Amino acid sequence: MRKIAQRDDIRDLILDGVDALLAKYGYKKMTMEDLAREVGIGKGTIYLHFPSKEELALSHVDRIVERLLERLAEVGRGGGPPADKLRTMVVMRVLHRYDAVAHYSESLNDLLSAVREELLVRRQSHFEREAQALAGVLEDGLRRGDFEYPDGREAAWILIWSTNSLLPFSLPARELGKRAELEKRATRIAELLLKGLSPQSGGRLNRRR
Numbered sequence: 001m002r003k004i005a006q007r008d009d010i011r012d013l014i015l016d017g018v019d020a021l022l023a024k025y026g027y028k029k030m031t032m033e034d035l036a037r038e039v040g041i042g043k044g045t046i047y048l049h050f051p052s053k054e055e056l057a058l059s060h061v062d063r064i065v066e067r068l069l070e071r072l073a074e075v076g077r078g079g080g081p082p083a084d085k086l087r088t089m090v091v092m093r094v095l096h097r098y099d100a101v102a103h104y105s106e107s108l109n110d111l112l113s114a115v116r117e118e119l120l121v122r123r124q125s126h127f128e129r130e131a132q133a134l135a136g137v138l139e140d141g142l143r144r145g146d147f148e149y150p151d152g153r154e155a156a157w158i159l160i161w162s163t164n165s166l167l168p169f170s171l172p173a174r175e176l177g178k179r180a181e182l183e184k185r186a187t188r189i190a191e192l193l194l195k196g197l198s199p200q201s202g203g204r205l206n207r208r209r
Contacts, residue, residue: 004040011049013039018060023103027057027112054115058122061108065126068096072133082141083194086134090159090190093130094166095183102173109169123169131156138197147197155197162189 007013017038021030032053036043050056072089104111112119134156141147149155166186168176176182 010041010045012063014041014046014049014056015060015063018056022057022060022111023105026106027114054118057112057115058118061112061119062122062126064097064100065129068093069129069133071096072130076133076137082137082144082146083198085137086141086159086194087187087190089134089137090163090193091183091186093160094163094186095179097167098173098176098179098182101168102179104168104172105174107168107170107172107175110172127160127164131160134159141197145199148199149197159190159193162193 004010004013014035017035018030021034021038025034030053032043032046035046035056039046046056050059071092075085075088075092078085101108108119109116131153135153138147138149138152138155142149142152147155163186166176166182166189177185
């Protein structure tokens with residue numbers, strides 16, 4: 001037990017335990033005793049890193065998004081046309097979340113209803129950071145003449161808003177459909193929006209403002 005508690009990755013081990021228990025019991029039935037047994041540490045070690053059960057759940061969601069942001073940044077730094085990178089990033093934000101909670105029987109909203117207010121605040125912060133990652137690629141495309149839109153940040157938010165309906169918030173992953181179908185829908189949304197940003201579209205999205 002002491003060896004586990006002293007590991008450098010103890011926070012991740014604890015959050016791995018949270019993930020397992022959310023899938024098994026749900027948030028309301030999960031206890032700190034359950035988590036301590038799951039990870040193989042004492043409750044005191046959990047409190048050294050997370051002050052409350054609520055913070056455990058919220059930090060679990062934060063970690064999902066942090067890992068997504070790392071992947072988005074990697075794509076953004078990579079080579080290739082901005083349109084291709086954006087298509088990949090938009091689909092990635094949908095599938096990453098789907099994969100992270102596909103083993104849950106409830107939606108995140110239902111699962112974490114006890115911390116819903118704070119969850120909504122953090123969710124908005126997550127979207128803001130994702131929009132920043134997308135805006136960087138959009139602005140590069142605008143400079144290159146690949147896109148025609150006056151505001152890269154606003155265009156990034158359009159991509160965020162348009163695909164939020166595919167995220168596993170109000171519906172559990174199993175009700176969103178099969179992963180391949182979800183990927184197809186996200187790709188189609190991205191392609192339609194990117195087509196509207198293209199100079200060849202005649203500034204279609206721009207005219208709708």
